[in-house]
Amino acid sequence: MRMRHIRLLAATGTAVAALALTACGGGTGTEDEGASGPTAARTDATKTAGSASTGGSGSNSGTGGSGGSGSHGTGGGTAGSTADGAPVARTHAPGAQPDTSAGHSTKGGSAGGSVVLCNGANTTVTAQPLNRPLNHLLLTVKNTGGRTCELPYYPVLRFDGMQWVPQADRDTQPQAVVSLAPGASGYAGVLLSAADGSGTGGTTGHKLTVAFQGYTPNSSGGPSATPPLPAKGLYYDSSLKVTYWQQDPGAISSW
Template sequence: MRARRIRLIAATGATLAALALTACQDGTGTKDEGASRPTATTSTGRPTATPTSTTGTPDTAPATTTPGKPTTSNGKVPASARKPAPEAGPRKTSDPDPNAPENRVLCNGSNTTVTAQPVSRPVNHMLITVKNTGSKVCDLTYYPVLRFDEMQWAPQPFEDSKPQAVTTLAPGESGYAGVLLSSADGSGDGGTTGRRLTVAFQGATPNSSGGASATPSLPAKGVYYDSSLRVTYWQREMSDALAY
């Protein structure tokens, strides 16, 4: 009886060992409910990443877009949708052209110094010099209007002396006018000596006022003139002013 029980126990142990070996070979062994779950593997045997919970905090905030403007994944407007920078216009210079007509003024007694000096050649002539002492370019228009003392008439100009363009003086430059005081052959009449001279300047139109007059000094003995008194248009060169 005892020998039979021993054989039964041995047979039972052999049977259990065979079952355990079979379970290990076909992968159907008994599961342990208390053990942790193994990491899932792919068909290649490599472990796969554990999926992230949808309730967790995202790594980056969603891109903010502006209605009507396309954006990239990082929330920036793509270069193709940006407005091109406006083209730069012509640069404005801080210094205007001093010779432009709108930046010039009239030469007159307020922005010039005027001298009147008799000359030896040609005879019976006087030279009027106007120097621009202002800060702007000024125009000497037409010819000077001369008046000795209280004379009631104005000498006429030599029309042949009219320049092709208005005589323009930059600051520091000078313009000239020649004056025939009396005829060399004595054909003039009403000769007298002038002791005070007024030089008036014309404006943009003939015989209009160009501003303040000047009263240049005359020699102490005065200046003799007669009805032949005439004057040239304003000139750039002294030689041109004394050519008539």
């Protein structure tokens, strides 16, 4: 009787141990049920978010899929276009340092070859005093070379041994760099002196030097030009200033 009681207790202990093992997750009980619940939901949500962000196979991958490789994806979608979708006139990146020597190209150009900078080596420059507006001078630059040339910014003027540089009227800055095909001309206006006499330090200049800028402000664009002046010279004072280069003289006719 005693042996039978011991065997019964042993069998009962084995059954309890097996049940405890199952309840503690030693098999595939409670823990597995939990894995197919919240954890599985989080995994599905992650997959869904991943598909949406990459424009996978949903509506984002169609014609409206800019969320993928368009402008919001790589950031390069429309980097070369204008905000309104129209092409812009050519501009130049700050810091660019082109080869400014005559005959050397600065970038791909027109049918006439590579585009170069306009300067005293490939142009002729004239300085024409104007009766209207009063005390004004018109600079004309004609491309005499065989390639299209460009006139960035404005002319840098110096009368005789003048030690200061006339400033440009920023209200005359054009939308694009002036580009001259062979034989074409560009223009700039010069205010020599104040009509009301408010200028100071007035003097007469007998030699005018016109310097050309490169594609960065105040950089050299190549050789200067010295257009002939009237024999009596030109009177100027502290009001001396210039316009930006223009494609059309009408843009500065009333300046």
